[in-house]
Each structure stands twice: as structure tokens, then as C-alpha cells.
Amino acid sequence: MSAERRAPVTVIGLGNMGTALAAAFLEHGxxxxxxxxSHEKTKALAERGARVAATPAExxxxxxxxxxxxxxxxxxxxxxxxxxxxxxxxxxxxxTSGSPEQARDFRDxxxxxxxxxxxxxxxxxxxxxxxxxxxFLYSGSRDTFTAHKETLDVLGDALxxxxxxxxxxxxxxxxxxxxxxxxxxxxxxxxxxxxxxVAATEFTALxxxxxxxxxxxxxxxxxxxxxxxxxxxDDATVDVQIGAIDHLIHAxxxxxxxxxxxxxLQATMRRAQAAGHGGDSYASVIEVLRGSGGAKx
Numbered sequence: 001m002s003a004e005r006r007a008p009v010t011v012i013g014l015g016n017m018g019t020a021l022a023a024a025f026l027e028h029g030x031x032x033x034x035x036x037x038s039h040e041k042t043k044a045l046a047e048r049g050a051r052v053a054a055t056p057a058e059x060x061x062x063x064x065x066x067x068x069x070x071x072x073x074x075x076x077x078x079x080x081x082x083x084x085x086x087x088x089x090x091x092x093x094x095x096t097s098g099s100p101e102q103a104r105d106f107r108d109x110x111x112x113x114x115x116x117x118x119x120x121x122x123x124x125x126x127x128x129x130x131x132x133x134x135x136f137l138y139s140g141s142r143d144t145f146t147a148h149k150e151t152l153d154v155l156g157d158a159l160x161x162x163x164x165x166x167x168x169x170x171x172x173x174x175x176x177x178x179x180x181x182x183x184x185x186x187x188x189x190x191x192x193x194x195x196x197x198v199a200a201t202e203f204t205a206l207x208x209x210x211x212x213x214x215x216x217x218x219x220x221x222x223x224x225x226x227x228x229x230x231x232x233x234d235d236a237t238v239d240v241q242i243g244a245i246d247h248l249i250h251a252x253x254x255x256x257x258x259x260x261x262x263x264x265l266q267a268t269m270r271r272a273q274a275a276g277h278g279g280d281s282y283a284s285v286i287e288v289l290r291g292s293g294g295a296k297x
Contacts, residue, residue, distance in 0.1 A: 006028065006029045006030045006031070006151075007030060007063075007064070007065060007148070007150075007151045008030065008031040008032070008033070008062065008063040008064070008065070009025045009030050009031070009032050009033070009063050009065050009066075009067060009151060010032070010033045010034070010035070010053070010059050010060060010062050010063040010065070010066045010067065011025070011032065011033070011034050011035075011067045011069065012034075012035050012036075012056065012059055012060075012066065012067065012068045012069070012070065012079060012080075013035075013036060013068060013069040013070035013071075013075075013079075013096075014034060014035075014036035014038075014041040014042060014045070015041075015069065015070075015071070016126045017069055017095070017122065017126050017129070018034075018036070018067075018069035018070075019041065019044070019045065019126070020126035020127070020129035020130075021067055021069060021095075021129060021155060022034050022045050022050060023045065023048065023129075023130075024129050024130035024154055024155050025151075025154055025155075026045070026048050026049055026050055027130065028154045030151065030154065031051070031063075032045075032049070032050045032051070033050065033051045033052075033053050033058075033059055033062035033063055034046075034050045034051070034052055034053065034059070035052070035053040035055070035056055035058070035059035037079075039052075056079050056080065056082070056083045057082075057083045057086055060080075060083050060086040060087065060090065061086050063090075064089070064090050064091060065090070065091045065093065065148050065151060066087075066090055066091065066092050066093065067093045067095065068080070068092065068093070068094045068095065068096055069095045069096060070096050071096070072096065072097070072098065073096060073098050073102045073106060075096075076094065076096050076106065077109075080092075084113045085113075087110065087113040087114060087115040088113065088114030088115065089114060089115075090115050090116070091115065091116045091117075091118070091141075091144045091147065091148055092110050092115040092116065092117050092118070093118045093120055093138070093144075093148070093152070094106060094110075094117070094118070094119050094120060095119075095120040095121070095122055097172075098169060099169060100166030100167075100169045100170045100173075101166065102169075103119040103139075103165045103166045103168070103169045104164075104165055104166050106119070106165075107119065107140055107165040116140075116141045116143060116144035116147075117140045117141055117144065117165060118138045118139070118140040118141060118144050118145055118165070119138070119139055119140050119165040119166070119168045119169060120136060120137065120138045120168055121136070121137040121138075121168040121169060121171060121172035122136055122155075122156075123135040123136065123137060123156075123172070123175060124156065128156070129155055129156065130154070130155065130156070131156060132153075132156065132157055133156075133157065134155075134156035134157065135156060135157050135159055136152065136155050136156040136157065136158050136159065137159050137161055137167075137168040137171050137172065138152070138158060138159065138160050138161065138168055139160070139161040139162050139163070139164055139165050139166070139167040139168040140163065140164075140165040140168075141163070142160065142163060145158070145160045182211070184261055185261065186204070186207055188252070188257065188258075188261050188262065189203065189207065190203055190204070191252075191257045191258075192248075192251060192252050192255060192257050195255035195256065195257060196255070218235075218282075221235075222281065222282065222283035225281060225283040225284075226283055226286055231277065231280035231281045231283045231284035232280070232281060233279045233280045233281050234281075235281060236281070236282065237278065237279050237280060237281065237282075238269055238272050238273050238277050238278050238279070238280055238281075238282060238284060238285065239273065239278040239279060241269055241282055242266065242269045242270065242273060242278075245262055245265060245266045245269065246266075248262050249262050249263065249266065268285060268288060268289070269282075269285060271288045272284055272285045272287065272288045275287060275288060
């Protein structure tokens with residue numbers, strides 16, 4: 001797409017993330033209109049060439065593609081409800097954080113105003129916006145995604161997850177849970193080896209190799225087992241994992257490292273064991289997490 005033909009974009013909401021979104025569009029030559037309740041936050045973008053809208057109505061009217069990134073869904077309705085008559089025929093991409101249920105409700109509202117709707121999840125922090133290896137997840141109107149994918153790819157790798165607008169939000173929650181669990185497990189391991197004077201950078205070099213190799217392989221293997229509902233314990237059973245985590249708990253206790261996380265993991269493994277999954281693979285723990293109990297017949 002030539003510079004002269006790059007699609008105009010409007011960004012509503014200029015917190016740290018909204019500002020990063022607008023900056024990425026400007027950097028790639030998209031005519032960008034911005035609006036924020038506090039005018040002060042528009043100044044830096046205006047200096048970079050953004051057009052500052054005086055009102056939400058002016059902002060929405062300025063572009064076919066409107067990106068909304070505000071505090072929450074109450075704020076979203078406060079901004080957009082009064083200008084609903086400007087939305088017909090436009091693409092509304094909502095990257096405001098919220099629940100899957102809120103995404104569905106807002107899709108219904110947006111489509112009721114005649115707008116094509118995408119709900120989005122940004123899988124990075126503001127400094128990562130604009131990097132092609134960062135994932136931006138979208139669900140909702142396939143036609144809207146297809147029409148604007150080239151523009152959305154400016155922000156990062158635009159991935160379409162299907163027509164249900166709740167899916168992007170659901171993936172967002174699930175992936176954040178994975179991230180926090182991984183961070184905390186890494187920090188616990190770092191504290192453990194650090195008690196014996198191992199540098200965090202030294203440990204992390206091996207941790208990254210372990211996660212990207214063996215652990216990634218286990219995830220792929222176990223995903224197939226979860227989908228099939230069969231958990232052959234031909235690699236390492238829950239019984240074996242319970243024995244192994246005892247070593248972690250004892251080593252950490254000897255070094256004064258908090259054991260709340262591994263004790264929680266051990267308790268969850270024991271619940272799977274009690275439900276009859278002791279001889280199954282670690283993937284069988286999902287039966288406990290699903291709340292079904294997973295007792296074997």
C-alpha cells in the first residue's frame with residue numbers, strides 16, 4: 001500500500017496502550033485521528049502528525065476504521081453511545097479489556113448501530129506495539145477483519161480466532177494465566193538457585209532452553225491427549241510427578257524459599273491421584289481443574 005493510499009484510522013482513548021497504537025499507525029504513514037477525554041494526552045501525538053478531534057463524533061467520522069481503547073466498557077458506552085448515529089458502515093475494533101460476556105453484548109450493540117465489529121486482545125505491553133512478532137488477537141466479523149487486516153498488521157501479527165466476539169477475550173484471559181503461572185514458577189526457581197548464589201541470568205538461560213524445548217514438546221503432546229480425553233502415562237505419570245515435586249519442596253524449605261506455589265501444585269496433583277489418575281500422564285490433571293472430578297470408572 002503506497003503512502004498516499006494508506007487507510008485513515010481513528011484511535012479513541014490515549015492511555016499508555018492507546019498512545020502506542022496511534023504512534024504505530026503514524027509511524028507507518030496512516031492518517032491518524034485521535035481523541036481523548038483529557039486533551040493533554042493528545043499533544044505528543046499531534047506533534048508527530050496526528051489530527052486531534054475535538055469530540056468523539058468528529059473522531060468517529062474521520063475514518064472508516066475506529067479503534068477503541070478505553071478504561072472499561074462503561075467508559076466505552078459513555079463515549080460511543082452519544083455518537084451511535086455516526087457508526088453505520090464503519091469498522092469498530094474494540095481492544096478495551098473486559099470479559100467474554102461483555103464482548104458479546106457490545107458486539108450486539110455495535111451491530112445494532114450498523115457497524116462491523118471486532119473484539120481484540122493485545123498480547124503485549126505498549127513497548128511491544130508495532131513489532132511483527134507480537135500477537136494481536138481478534139474475533140467477531142470476518143468481513144471486517146479481512147477488510148482491515150493489512151492496517152491491523154501495523155500493530156503486530158493480526159490473528160483471527162473466529163466469529164464469536166468472546167473468543168479473543170477468552171484467549172486473553174487464558175494466556176495471561178499461563179504467563180503469570182510461568183513467571184511465578186520461574187521466580188520460584190530463581191529464588192531457589194539464588195539461595196546457592198546462582199545468578200538469575202545464568203539460571204534463566206537454561207530455563208528458556210528448557211521451556212522452548214522439552215516443555216514446549218510436552219504441551220504439544222498433552223494437548224492431543226486432552227482433546228482425546230485419554231492420558232497414557234507412558235512418559236511420566238502423576239504418581240512420579242508427586243514424588244518429584246517433594247524434592248523441590250524440601251530443597252526450597254531448606255533454603256528458606258516460600259513454598260506456597262509448589263504446595264498448591266502438589267495438592268492439585270494429589271487430587272488427580274485420588275480421582276484415579278495416578279498412573280496417567282500429567283495432562284490428566286485437567287480433569288480436576290475442569291471441576292468434573294475426573295474419577296475413573
